[in-house]
Amino acid sequence: MAGGLVAGDNLEWMSSLEDASCDLIYVDPPFMSDKVRSGQGRAVFDDRWPDGLSSYLDFLRPRVAQMHRLLSPHGSLYIHLDWRTVHYVKVLLDELFGSGNFLNEIVWAYRTGGRSNRWFARKHDTILLYAKRAGEHTFHVQREGKFRTDGLNYDKDGRPYKNTLEGRLYFHKDGPAVCDVWDIPFLSTVSNERTGYPSQKPEALLERIILASSNPGDVVADFFCGSGTTLVVAQRLGRRFLGCDINEQAVAIARDRLACASQSV
């Protein structure tokens, strides 16, 4: 295993790690859903906050401060949230990182599931992206899909272009650069990726983040790793990884996934 995976409270573990030891941190903490989240019928993690938002922010504050300390100068933090807390956490992170280091509010639009009759159906999560030092951060443009323009021609090498009065205007052969709205499907109930762990995220989401914001050999960390999605994708893409979850069941699932993935390489 090209990394470390620990069962325990992430605050304690992060405090023991050296400054600037992570190149990329992705975290998907509890969302303050006010529920006990269960998977396959068993209670798995408690996302209830008896004192509401203030206790949630008190929990998160020292942890994101540690993440800031742990990021290398070219590192980035992606924090995955939803409508319940994202606006408050944005204010917290602006104070901690400096608002000039805020890079993106990424909308992950998954569109699936039930529809409300009382308001517009809530079908996206928000991922805030901060650089440790904007301008020095690692970033590789990701490309996907087709250009939204008609009348494209292709030259003999398959490169798209349009004819203009000044000659050929070439477009990138791999498609347009990905913007901050991501259409990535939610894991279906029958997906092969499914582990049964609640709130498991799709590998495609982590693949985009890791390819955009790290290089092979970098250290990718997830301190709320759940079923280990970040770690599995980091391993597959040739990155080193650090993972932690307070739930031993989650860590056992993550270990199994990592072992299976390394056997199938």
Ligand SMILES: C[S@@+](CC[C@H](N)C(=O)[O-])C[C@H]1O[C@@H](n2cnc3c(N)ncnc32)[C@H](O)[C@@H]1O
């Ligand atoms: C939304 S889930 C993460 C799911 C994960 N992204 C995946 O793909 O499986 C949040 C996780 O945070 C963990 N957690 C909550 N408090 C924690 C703490 N203090 N230290 C470490 N992990 C914690 C929970 O056990 C839960 O597994």
